[in-house]
Amino acid sequence: MIKKKILFVVAEFFKGGAERYAYEIDRVLDKTKFEVTILCLNNKNQKIDNWERFYDKKHSELGTKIIFCDNFLNIERPILNKIKRKLKIKTKGRINHKAMISFLSKFDILHWMGEYTFYHNLPDSLLRKSIVNTMSAKFQNPSLYDKFNFDTNYTFMSGFSGEEFKYEYGDFTKIKHYFFPLVFKIENEKPKWNFLRNPDIKKIGIFTRLDKYKPLDPFFYAFQLLLSEDINVELHVFGSGDPEEEGMNIKLKNLDISEKVFFRGHQEDITKTAIEEQLNLSWFQGYNNNRPAGYAGFDICSVGLPLICWDFFHEKIKEENYIYPHYKNLKKFVEHSLKIINNKEEAIKLSRLQFNKVKDNRDSLKYIKKLERIYNEINVN
Incomplete structure (x- = not known):
């Protein structure tokens, strides 16, 4: 042949x-x-x-x-x-x-x-x-x-x-x-992530590249609202790029959240990072109330860490996405984040839905x- x-x-x-x-x-x-x-x-x-x-x-x-x-x-x-x-x-x-x-x-x-x-x-x-x-x-x-x-x-x-x-x-x-x-x-037959009950500090991760085409503003505003809920939580941003050059540090300072946001730089293996850092939740840029926009989101789902998306598509959200939750409303975005961080049953449910979706449709x-x-x-x- x-x-x-x-x-x-x-x-x-x-x-x-x-x-x-x-x-x-x-x-x-x-x-x-x-x-x-x-x-x-x-x-x-x-x-x-x-x-x-x-x-x-x-x-x-x-x-x-x-x-x-x-x-x-x-x-x-x-x-x-x-x-x-x-x-x-x-x-x-x-x-x-x-x-x-x-x-x-x-x-x-x-x-x-x-x-x-x-x-x-x-x-x-x-x-x-x-x-x-x-x-x-x-x-x-x-x-x-x-x-x-x-x-x-x-x-x-x-x-x-x-x-x-x-x-x-x-x-x-x-x-x-x-x-x-x-x-x-697909490397994993079952999720590696487990819900952590009552950690001293809740940790949310964002896996991205610091770039003007990948804006983080909605996540910073959401995190400010999350902190107002009297919860001990940190936001860890993983990815290459200089937050000072990209104008992100001044935004954090203006929102008074600088002490709770950490830029961690490039990660060789984000699936390994997600587990070793014991993250409770991940936030991602989403597309058209359908899916996380890019490989990183699917990689995270492949180990079972639950994610929630901010929708950057121009259309309004007409119905709820139960597998990859998407929001354009800060209040609803924060409410769902709190539910996943604090409720083991809800977190495990979302984790399994996303893991199975990726395994069935991205292999x-x-x-x-x-x-x-x-x-x-x-x-x-």
């Missing part, structure tokens, strides 16, 4: 959602049928402050070949300027268009991991075998698709459906879309056959 050649295109190999997604697919794809190569839109020796490559080593352990953009550079001019400016990456040289097109033409499927990785100068022959995996959302960045031609026959893949799909892709006239959610390899081993069928369908067409 001749293997189909798949090219994953990634911006980098940092611990980001798109990079994680590419790895989770690579580790379960049937390598007797598919051969994966990865193109990174950065130079091999390029370094970026405060960021360290991670998934390049993970892919290499799988035997996956990695190509960096150094291979396609003309020395004197800047490479893929639009992409690089957005990613705040500085490089030397400009892409050799002919060399790049020749390289891309060798593959049966081009899987662009993130709408920001897409190379807009593709000929139709390459566009027809391209899948653009949307890894961001318009609620985070309204100008997300400004560089796309809304009348072009793109093929998108995402976890959006229903009203989300209409909102996200409503400007496009001819696209084809495949639903495929964030998936990963990459259950979904990978669907992606393989999609690859075959696009390759035939």
Whole structure:
């Protein structure tokens, strides 16, 4: 059997959602049928402050070949300027268009991991075998698709459906879309988290990246209200980024909650952190009263730590989500948080609902056959 050649295109190999997604697919794809190569839109020796490559080593352990953009550079001019400016990456040289097109033409499927990785100068022959995996959302960045031609026959893949799909892709006239959610390899057969009865200090965790596209303001306001309930509670924010540079310290000072909020920095393994820190609850950014927005929320659910979401989607919440509770109302958000922190029965119930939901609906081993069928369908067409 001749293997189909798949090219994953990634911006980098940092611990980001798109990079994680590419790895989770690579580790379960049937390598007797598919051969994966990865193109990174950065130079091999390029370094970026405060960021360290991670998934390049993970892919290499799988035997996956990695190509960096150094291979396609003309020395004197800047490479893929639009992409690089957005990613705040500085490089030397400009892409050799002919060399790049020749390289891309060798593959049966081009899987662009993130709408920001897409190379807009593709000929139709390459566009027809391209899948653009949307890894961001318009609620985070309204100008997300400004560089796309809304009348072009793109093929998108995402976890959006229903009203989300209409909102996200409503400007496009001819696209084809495949639903495929964030998936990963489920490591636990049962939850690891247990309810802690009467700890001296209740602890709430937020797992995120300190970034303007991931605002924490609603959580800070909610935490201020929570403290007014005469409860000994701390808020621990885990994730890379400088709270001073991102303007968060001044917000905490203005709310008079600085002494109870702790920025803990990047965590190598958030599931391990969630258990070892003995957290009582986690708060997450949610999307459309449906799910936590990103891998971190599902990782947390996979160990059983209960989470509650603040909904950042533009629509009103019309019905209660019993599995992934979403709120736009601070009072209700705080009331539910108190219930989970103080009530063992409620906490265990939510923990088990979320754990089972993730196990049943996010297991990459259950979904990978669907992606393989999609690859075959696009390759035939």
